[in-house]
Amino acid sequence: MRKINMTSLLIAAAFSIMATVPAEAKKKKQETPKPRKTAYQKLMDKGGRVSAEGGFVNLHKIQSKLYVELPLKYCGRDFLIASTTSKSSNSKLAIVGYKPQDPMCVCFNRMDSAIVLQTVNTGTIADNELQLAYNRNYANPIIKKYKIEAYNADSTTVVFDMTDMFVSDEKQLSPVSSNYSILGIKPTFQKDCSSLGNIKAFEDNASVTSTLSYNYSLTFLGSEVSNGRLTTEVTRTMLLLPKLPMKPRIADSRIGIFLTDKSKLTMASDGIEDFSYANRWRLEPKDSIAWNRGELVEPKKPIVWYVDDAFPEAWKEPLKQSVLIWNKAFEKIGFKNVMQAVDFPKDDPQFDPDNLKYSCIRYVPTPVKNAMGPSWVDPRTGEIVNASVLVYNDVIKLINNWRFVQTAQIDTRVRTKKMPDDIVKESLTYAFAHEIGHTLGLMHNMAASAAFPVDSLRSASFTQKYGTTPSIMDYARFNYVAQPEDKGVRLSPPDMGVYDLYAIKWLYSPIKGNLSVEEEAKELEKWVDEKAGNPWYRYGRQQVEARYDPSALEEDLGDDPVKAGTYGIKNLQYILANMDSWIKDDESTAHKQDLYDGITQQFSRYMHNALANVGGIYLTDVKEGTKGNRWQPVSAKKQHESIMWVMQQLRNSYWLDAPELTKKFPLALKRSISIRGGVGKKLLQLNNHILLASHITDNGYTQKNYYDDLYNGIWEPTIKGCKLTDGDKLMQRLVVKETVASVAKISNTATKKLTTNESNIYAPSISDIILYGLDPTGYVEEHANELQRIDDINGNGYVASLLHEKSFGDKVGYGFQFDVKTDLIDESAAYNLIMLNKIKTLIKSRVASASANDKPHYEAMLVMLKSLDK
Structure with missing residues (x-):
């Protein structure tokens, strides 16, 4: 009973306490706890x-x-x-x-x-x-x-x-x-x-x-x-x-398009099949029915270019024009307004020139004489998703130099220190249009400029219709063939060459019918077959590892380098004779020095272009059953004419020294001597070219022909009993030194100094790299002497191989022609020995009657030749 009463009291006390708790506390205790925050x-x-x-x-x-x-x-x-x-x-x-x-x-x-x-x-x-x-x-x-x-x-x-x-x-x-x-x-x-x-x-x-x-x-x-x-x-x-990738297009090695390489697991051929897709933008007609009727239609998605707001104002118009001229090619295949060029938007918050969505033309204010047009693709199909054109500041300096050196003989407007606006715009448009071509997928086509007959470049009707080359994707430059008396001749490359129109058609024209990728490739192959054998549509790869083909060079014009060079030298002589009076307001002579360097380099190119014929082999990708030869050596007649022409031009090159002009320049060797040294060295390194070219034909220009021509050309003044010039002596010293070194390789008395590392004789030399613009940074030209010594130690082509690994030339292709070794058939030591004996006999017959200035030269030659008698 007592226990029950106590329990009642406790219950009553609890109610009493609860009654004293504030209402707010009661409410808080009854609330549901807040949910915990998620990690997000x-x-x-x-x-x-x-x-x-x-x-x-x-x-x-x-x-x-x-x-x-x-x-x-x-x-x-x-x-x-x-x-x-x-x-x-x-x-x-x-x-x-x-x-x-x-x-x-x-x-x-x-x-x-x-x-x-x-x-x-x-x-x-x-x-x-x-x-x-x-x-x-x-x-x-x-x-x-x-x-x-x-x-x-x-x-x-x-x-x-x-x-x-x-x-x-x-x-x-x-x-x-x-x-x-x-x-x-x-x-x-x-x-x-x-x-x-x-x-x-x-x-x-x-x-x-x-x-x-x-x-x-x-x-x-x-x-x-x-x-x-x-x-x-x-x-x-x-x-x-895209979830649905673009339908790819299989590449054809007879047309120069950038590639996305593939391998395919298939039972259709033995082994894994290697092939390539062509790089291209996804270009589809907005109205397929109208396009099928032959009407011009707009694409679903145009190619829009945004022009950098940092450019000098005067450059913006030619930049936009370089984009728009490609619409001519697209209109030929039924598209309009494909290429568009606009300024950087100022009121579009989404625009970002560095976003992969936007293709831009950018200004690079550095002292590099170049521009380039890279692109980036969807690697699944080769669809180009983005591209850039990078324009370096000093490209204008290079273009102005070209215009003066190559066209001042006929175009009075360029005979000035500062080019007029119309010339600048025309030249920049060409240079930039070349880079836009790259961004559309087109590789260099170095064979294009060799397609036109040289004399056609002097014709007003021909050049006004076709320009100077079938493709602006070559390094064709300006019309250095045209003579002062030629009226109405076009001096620049075309806005769009016939090859360029053809390449765009192959790359971008839609194929009617719902065909497979392989079926489309068969149709496209027929288009290329139709042009086989026509030089205007021939593709010549840029020669990177090895340079065999004289028709696929940079910086050349016409189908005959000797004839083109003869016209070109005549023009250079005229320009150099008048340059001092044409160029005003140049007290430091810095501008004249730059132009003078351009003139002498242009002369050297003519020499190198002609020497490329000697031992040259034309290389063309040919499909079986169509016209053309995969390889064909230059005719013996043309090789002989080319080497004799070069030696004649070197002998008569004193006009390059221009003493009245160069006495205003810093102290230096006479330019004719420097060029003889460089070109002369190239002249004496052609043996292996000739050996291979003669090996693949029964009636070619042989090693014997080569050594006979060298002897007759270089020793002509001695044979005729004439007094020697400094240039004659230089060439004779070079030939004795090189031939002694060649013979010494098989002689027990050869010194270590005469033993050099193995060379890639087909690789670009230091002079090739400079003359043909193969190093866009200009670093090789700046350090030419040091790099030449490195090539001398490590073998010709060593520096070129470093450049190719890093930055030189088209990086992708259908497989380049590499160095073909000829040591198993090389008999040059024997021919060198024969020539040295002829030289020794000749000198001995002339030394007694030689002039006081020539006698020490001959005696020194005899001392060099005695090393082989031991």
């Missing part, structure tokens, strides 16, 4: 977050980190990541507007609790029946793995930290190339001086700007030549590729 909410709630939302991915910049929000539906979709330099503290090493590395083709995939980034294997494809084998053996490799930080509310997107892709030393996205001309670049990333910048997101792409800093050193052959610091701002774009 916590991340998004962090202070200072900046976000960019688009249709592909969302970007979040949070406390110096970059988070990517990826819709899972895009897992497995292919996209590109590309890096463009937006700002640079050194535009020689990191060029604004340029992508020094090809974009990465990648895809995201989910793997357990992570997102992996995989490189897409685009190099190999397979027939349907071999897809199982393909899937097992050509999987996409994983290159990055990211922890999933959060899911959104409905788990349709994932968030992960991708900072290291954008603020790190990511080699595949580096703004610094591994080289500059023949110099190596070793960049060292400075993370503490690098940071994340702006972020943007759009419907099918997103971009991230970063500031990246490096210490760098420039090296040559492993030795450091300079060092410094480099800071760049880069824009990296993630661009979603």
Whole structure:
């Protein structure tokens, strides 16, 4: 009973206490607890977050980190990541507007609790029946793995930290190339001086700007030549590729188009099949029915070019014109308004010249005499998705020099220090249109300019219709053949050559009917077959590793280099004789010196162009059953005429010295002597060319013919008993030195000094690199003497091989013609010995009666020849 009463009292006390608790406390205790924040909410709630939302991915910049929000539906979709330099503290090493590395083709995939980034294997494809084998053996490799930080509310997107892709030393996205001309670049990333910048997101792409800093050193052959610091701002774009790739077009080696190489697993041929897709923009008619009726129609998506607002105002019109003239080619295949050129938009918040979505023409204010037109593709199909034209400041200096040196004999307007506006616009339009051609997929066609007969270049009716070359994709330049008396002759290349029209038709014309890629290739092949054997439509590859073909050279005009050179030299003599009176306001003579260098280099090109005939072999890709020869040596008659012409021109080259003009210049050797030395050395290195050319024909120009011509040409003054000039003596010393060295190779008494490393005799020499513009940076020309010594030590072609690895020539092609070794059939030592004996006999017969100035020369030659008697 007592216990029950106590319980009642406790209950009563509890109610009493509850009655005294405030109502607010009662209410608070009864509330439902707040739900906990998700990982996604916590991340998004962090202070200072900046976000960019688009249709592909969302970007979040949070406390110096970059988070990517990826819709899972895009897992497995292919996209590109590309890096463009937006700002640079050194535009020689990191060029604004340029992508020094090809974009990465990648895809995201989910793997357990992570997102992996995989490189897409685009190099190999397979027939349907071999897809199982393909899937097992050509999987996409994983290159990055990211922890999933959060899911959104409905788990349709994932968030992960991708900072290291954008603020790190990511080699595949580096703004610094591994080289500059023949110099190596070793960049060292400075993370503490690098940071994340702006972020943007759009419907099918997103971009991230970063500031990246490096210490760098420039090296040559492993030795450091300079060092410094480099800071760049880069824009990296993630661009979603189309789910349905463009229908590719299989390349044909008889037409010069940039390529995307492929291998194919197939049972249709023995072994894995290697082939290439042609690089091209996706060009489709907006109205297919109207196009089929033969009407001009607009494309679904035009090719729009944005012109840099940093350009000098006077350059903008020719830049836009260089884009628009290509519409002539597209109109021929039924398209209108394909090519468009506009200024950088000032009121479009989406526009970013460094985003992969926009193709731009950019100004590079550095002292390089060049321009270039790279493009970047979807590697699955070869579809061009972006291109740039980079215009260096000093391209104007180069063009003005060409116009004066090559056309001042006939065009009075260019006889001035400052070119008139109309000449500048015409010349710039041509130069830039060439680069636009590259961005459309066209490679160099160095055979084009050799298609026209030389005398046709003096015809007003012919040149007004066709210009100076069938293709502006050659390095044809201006009409140096035209003589002062030729009236109405066109002096510049055409706006659009016949080959260019043909190449655009092959590359971009839609093929009627729903044909397969292979069926389309058969139709396109017929178009090329129709032009086979016609030199106007012949494609000549740029000769990189080895230079065999005299008809596929840079900087030449016409089908006969001797005839073209004869006209050209006559013009140079006229120009040089009048240059001092034409050029005013040049007190320092710096401009005249530059023009004089241009004149002497032009003369050297004529010599080299003609010497390319000697031992030359024409190379043409030929399909069996069509016209033409895959290889054919230059006729013996033309080889003989070419070598004799060069020796005659060298002997008569004193007009180049122009003493009344050059006495105003800094102290230097007479230019005729320098050129004789350079060209003379080339003249004496043609033996192996001749050996191979004569080996592949029964009635060719032989080694014996070559050595006889050398003897008769170089020793002509001695044979005739004439007094020798300084140039004669130089050539004779060269021939004795070179022939003694050749014979000494098989002699037990040969000195180590006479034994040189193996040369690639077909590779471009130092003089070739300079004369034909094979090093766009000008570094080789600046250091020609030092580099020549390196070539002398390591063998001819050594420097050229370094350049090709780094920056020289078209980088892709259908397989280049490499050096053919001829040592198994070489009898040059025997012919050299015969010639040396003839020289020794000749000198001995002349030394006694020689003049006081010539006698020491002959005696020195005899001393050199005695080394072989031991």
